[in-house]
Amino acid sequence: MGNYVGKSMKRVEDPRFIQGQGRYVANLKIYGMTHAAIKRSPYPHAKINSIDTAAAEALDGVIAVFTGKDLADSGVNPIPCGFTPPDIKLPPHHALAIDRVRHVGDGVAVVIAESAYIAYDALDLIEVDYEPLPAVVDAKAAAQPGAPQVHDEVPNNVSFTWAIGDEAAVNAALAACDHVVELDLINQRLIPNAMEPRAAAAQWDSAMEQMTVWTSSQNPHTIRLLLSAFTLGIPEHKLRVISPDVGGGFGSKIFHYAEEVIVPWAARKIGRPVKWVATRSESHMTDAHGRDHVTHCKLGMSQDGIFQALHIENYANMGAYLSLFAPMIPTALYHTLMAGLYKTPVIYGVTYGTMTNTTPVDAYRGAGRPEASYVLERLIDIASRDLNMDPIEMRRKNFIQPDEFPYQTPVALIYDSGNYDAVFDTAVEMADYSAMRAEQAAARAAGKLVGVGVSGCIEASGAGPSAAVVSLGAAIGLYESGAIRVHPTGKVTVLTGAHSHGQGHETSLAQIVGDELGIPISDIEVIHGDTERLPYGVGTYASRSMAVGGGALVMSAQKIRDKITRIAAHQLEAAVEDMVYDRTTGTVHVKGAPDKAKAFGEIAFAVTLANNLPAGMEPALEETSYFDPPNFTFPNSAHIAKVEVDKDSGEVTLLDYVAVDDVGNIINPLLVEGQIVGGVAQGVGQALWEHGAYDAEGQLLSGTFMDYAMPRADGFPQIRVGRTVTPSPSNPLGVKGAGEMGTIAGTVTVVNAVMDALAPLGVRHLDMPLTAEKIKAAIAAANGGSN
Amino acid sequence: MKVSMTVNGKTYTRDVEPRMLLVHFLRDELGMTGTNIGCDTSQCGACTIHMNGMAVKSCTTLAVQADGATITTIEGLANGSELHPMQKAFWENHGLQCGYCTPGMIMAATKLVENNPNMTEAEIRHGLEGNICRCTGYENIVRSVKAAAAQMGGGD
Numbered sequence: 001m002g003n004y005v006g007k008s009m010k011r012v013e014d015p016r017f018i019q020g021q022g023r024y025v026a027n028l029k030i031y032g033m034t035h036a037a038i039k040r041s042p043y044p045h046a047k048i049n050s051i052d053t054a055a056a057e058a059l060d061g062v063i064a065v066f067t068g069k070d071l072a073d074s075g076v077n078p079i080p081c082g083f084t085p086p087d088i089k090l091p092p093h094h095a096l097a098i099d100r101v102r103h104v105g106d107g108v109a110v111v112i113a114e115s116a117y118i119a120y121d122a123l124d125l126i127e128v129d130y131e132p133l134p135a136v137v138d139a140k141a142a143a144q145p146g147a148p149q150v151h152d153e154v155p156n157n158v159s160f161t162w163a164i165g166d167e168a169a170v171n172a173a174l175a176a177c178d179h180v181v182e183l184d185l186i187n188q189r190l191i192p193n194a195m196e197p198r199a200a201a202a203q204w205d206s207a208m209e210q211m212t213v214w215t216s217s218q219n220p221h222t223i224r225l226l227l228s229a230f231t232l233g234i235p236e237h238k239l240r241v242i243s244p245d246v247g248g249g250f251g252s253k254i255f256h257y258a259e260e261v262i263v264p265w266a267a268r269k270i271g272r273p274v275k276w277v278a279t280r281s282e283s284h285m286t287d288a289h290g291r292d293h294v295t296h297c298k299l300g301m302s303q304d305g306i307f308q309a310l311h312i313e314n315y316a317n318m319g320a321y322l323s324l325f326a327p328m329i330p331t332a333l334y335h336t337l338m339a340g341l342y343k344t345p346v347i348y349g350v351t352y353g354t355m356t357n358t359t360p361v362d363a364y365r366g367a368g369r370p371e372a373s374y375v376l377e378r379l380i381d382i383a384s385r386d387l388n389m390d391p392i393e394m395r396r397k398n399f400i401q402p403d404e405f406p407y408q409t410p411v412a413l414i415y416d417s418g419n420y421d422a423v424f425d426t427a428v429e430m431a432d433y434s435a436m437r438a439e440q441a442a443a444r445a446a447g448k449l450v451g452v453g454v455s456g457c458i459e460a461s462g463a464g465p466s467a468a469v470v471s472l473g474a475a476i477g478l479y480e481s482g483a484i485r486v487h488p489t490g491k492v493t494v495l496t497g498a499h500s501h502g503q504g505h506e507t508s509l510a511q512i513v514g515d516e517l518g519i520p521i522s523d524i525e526v527i528h529g530d531t532e533r534l535p536y537g538v539g540t541y542a543s544r545s546m547a548v549g550g551g552a553l554v555m556s557a558q559k560i561r562d563k564i565t566r567i568a569a570h571q572l573e574a575a576v577e578d579m580v581y582d583r584t585t586g587t588v589h590v591k592g593a594p595d596k597a598k599a600f601g602e603i604a605f606a607v608t609l610a611n612n613l614p615a616g617m618e619p620a621l622e623e624t625s626y627f628d629p630p631n632f633t634f635p636n637s638a639h640i641a642k643v644e645v646d647k648d649s650g651e652v653t654l655l656d657y658v659a660v661d662d663v664g665n666i667i668n669p670l671l672v673e674g675q676i677v678g679g680v681a682q683g684v685g686q687a688l689w690e691h692g693a694y695d696a697e698g699q700l701l702s703g704t705f706m707d708y709a710m711p712r713a714d715g716f717p718q719i720r721v722g723r724t725v726t727p728s729p730s731n732p733l734g735v736k737g738a739g740e741m742g743t744i745a746g747t748v749t750v751v752n753a754v755m756d757a758l759a760p761l762g763v764r765h766l767d768m769p770l771t772a773e774k775i776k777a778a779i780a781a782a783n784g785g786s787n
Numbered sequence: 788m789k790v791s792m793t794v795n796g797k798t799y800t801r802d803v804e805p806r807m808l809l810v811h812f813l814r815d816e817l818g819m820t821g822t823n824i825g826c827d828t829s830q831c832g833a834c835t836i837h838m839n840g841m842a843v844k845s846c847t848t849l850a851v852q853a854d855g856a857t858i859t860t861i862e863g864l865a866n867g868s869e870l871h872p873m874q875k876a877f878w879e880n881h882g883l884q885c886g887y888c889t890p891g892m893i894m895a896a897t898k899l900v901e902n903n904p905n906m907t908e909a910e911i912r913h914g915l916e917g918n919i920c921r922c923t924g925y926e927n928i929v930r931s932v933k934a935a936a937a938q939m940g941g942g943d
């Protein structure tokens with residue numbers, strides 16, 4: 001047991017945030033800085049006949065106006081897609097549209113002005129002659145014959161078809177089943193809405209031919225690679241990308257966005273720094289959205305509830321362009337999770353990725369895995385009702401057992417560890433499940449609509465083994481880097497390729513290194529988010545920072561300890577094998593002679609003196625490591641929710657929520673709990689309130705916070721969090737991802753609870769969000785329209 | 788138009804366009820970027836400050852409306868190096884993750900507690916309805932406000 005790991009330590013990054021000293025991109029002020037604003041299409045689909053920028057250019061304070069043609073003419077390349085399964089049709093994605101706009105918010109021109117106010121004034125002076133075209137919005141409708149075509153390069157709007165499993169075997173198994181649950185469901189579109197709107201700034205140093213880009217990104221190294229190898233072609237060694245403090249991401253800040261191309265291009269063109277900050281309305285129109293699946297699914301089982309076969313047919317809305325990782329989400333991160341916690345022997349799944357006249361869709365917290373859990377756990381919920389079986393009992397009957405790990409699922413993944421009964425035991429106890437059921441029975445008898453919802457979810461997180469993800473179609477490996485630099489005075493700089501945008505890595509990674517080296521965390525600073533200061537890195541998503549980024553730091557710490565040990569042995573004239581590195585005190589001593597010791601700081605200084613080191617040893621105490629994990633990690637959960645539905649208004653009140661998760665070993669329980677609760681809130685948001693809605697013509701109906709229902713403080717009871725721990729064997733720390741389980745489980749748990757409340761009325765399934773209006777209508781319909 | 792206001796104890800006078808929002812005045816004219824902007828429809832509360840003793844959304848106030856006002860922003864909440872009890876409580880109870888909603892949340896919560904140091908949990912949750920946080924699920928924010936209320940009990 002170390003001094004820090006496993007302890008709830010308050011965060012070292014907080015003082016700057018609670019005092020208004022966060023370093024967000026929008027706060028940047030650079031000498032000579034100009035401001036960009038982007039003219040966006042009000043049409044979902046239209047031909048651009050002409051763009052007249054003369055009046056805008058004439059406005060006092062406007063420096064320049066550029067269009068998509070200007071960018072293309074100067075050699076700017078389209079934004080690439082970084083996950084390309086075989087036979088994918090890749091339509092071009094220009095940073096500014098050239099001859100056609102394909103969604104509301106598609107950029108057509110950029111104004112650069114002396115102030116943001118002037119830039120916005122100038123937008124109104126740009127005249128775009130549009131010729132509206134018919135639009136398509138729905139993921140499945142897009143693939144039907146006669147649907148409006150979004151891209152000439154993508155016939156029938158189907159960009160890719162991705163399948164896994166033996167369909168004939170699944171169909172045969174389903175035909176032989178005692179009972180088959182069949183369901184059509186929609187996993188509605190969400191708008192991620194990190195509270196910091198996206199922002200980008202750039203400065204071109206013409207003398208050095210050096211470009212610096214600041215961007216609110218979860219992965220500055222990846223953005224540098226894309227800017228260099230694809231969009232702008234600026235040599236990578238002349239390009240620095242900085243993501244300072246980033247105000248939340250949830251996936252939406254992974255991708256290479258148009259503004260990250262436009263802003264540096266313009267900065268170079270006009271020879272002055274440029275900054276662009278999104279308004280919230282722009283975020284709604286242009287941040288990659290999440291989810292948006294239309295799914296038909298079947299689960300077959302025996303009369304006693306043993307699952308036999310699962311069949312999934314899914315249409316995934318890609319939106320107007322293929323965002324960076326978009327095709328990966330409803331494929332490699334979705335169908336591969338369909339085994340859930342269970343031993344279903346045969347599974348088949350297919351996804352059609354379709355183009356529509358909507359904002360591009362990509363990873364949003366959970367990314368594919370919440371959609372998978374939603375399908376599976378809804379099916380099981382309905383099945384348990386059909387077979388009159390307790391939903392927990394049915395799940396337990398099908399669990400993969402603790403002695404069956406590593407477990408090869410029928411959908412590619414090998415689960416590394418777990419004990420699902422233990423997770424459920426804890427949840428059942430925390431929730432007092434039988435009392436909950438008894439209360440529900442009493443409430444029902446009193447004529448109330450009270451429901452209890454259960455789910456058991458799994459996630460493949462901590463991406464990931466590079467060979468596996470690249471073989472599936474990813475264009476980058478998913479290792480992570482971690483460097484430890486010991487200064488002559490014994491202070492330590494830790495550099496990580498992971499990026500913190502709320503997770504608290506400056507604290508948790510310091511805890512890890514503090515314990516690995518036996519030094520106080522006040523002597524450690526964690527640096528992230530600057531390509532110039534760090535070794536090569538990948539970034540933070542898929543709950544990978546502790547598992548992969550933490551793993552790399554453990555490796556570096558090991559190398560530092562080894563070197564310190566060798567130096568101490570040399571100076572104490574002892575054999576290296578006789579040395580003991582005490583990780584609680586940061587001292588090295590000779591076995592059996594604790595007074596023959598060297599402290600961490602002494603060795604650090606001795607390295608600088610460099611006069612008494614083992615022969616041939618380099619005088620440096622600095623190590624960099626790259627960790628590529630052998631497998632994903634597989635966090636899993638048992639969540640239980642209790643809700644009441646108001647009979648008259650249809651309004652849902654969340655009465656109780658218990659979240660028990662096995663996220664492996666825990667570095668900082670305070671931070672993990674924060675991740676789980678925050679995640680649950682986002683999951684509940686999807687279940688009850690949130691919807692990125694378009695009308696049939698492609699207008700975005702939820703364009704602001706007035707029409708997009710964000711979860712608020714009064715929407716929740718206290719969320720109760722518990723845990724079990726089975727360490728992951730896939731990384732040196734034994735951790736599993738903690739960032740996404742809450743969201744993955746939260747959505748389906750609450751939907752199951754509401755459906756349980758409505759079950760006495762014979763309501764089998766309603767699509768999310770479960771708004772009062774929708775439920776009221778369902779109650780009325782169930783009562784024969786008498787309500 | 789000339790406006791003059793006292794911000795965090797110091798008086799500033801500037802010539803501004805009549806349409807300039809107070810939040811832009813604070814951020815761009817005075818360089819106090821602690822007050823964040825999270826929306827354009829006055830819904831998220833990220834921009835909350837204190838103006839003449841009340842919690843105000845500075846994105847919905849014109850700089851000229853603040854002429855002559857006394858304003859406190861997140862940068863001026865602490866008493867020198869001594870954090871305000873609300874700031875301390877947010878730190879101790881992990882009431883923030885990305886920190887973006889935090890300045891507005893702390894400024895709003897401070898006034899809530901000053902107005903009623905004995906709020907129930909439901910009252911705290913209701914009182915924070917005008918402030919959106921995407922990260923925390925509010926649990927630890929509520930906990931922070933409770934803890935600060937206990938410290939601030941006598942009012943100030």
Ligand code: FES
Pocket residue numbers: 823824825826827828829830831832833834835844845846847
């Ligand atoms: S920025 Fe003022 S309420 Fe959102």
Ligand code: FES
Pocket residue numbers: 195247248502882883884885886887888889919920921922923
């Ligand atoms: S801490 Fe990120 S929005 Fe509240």
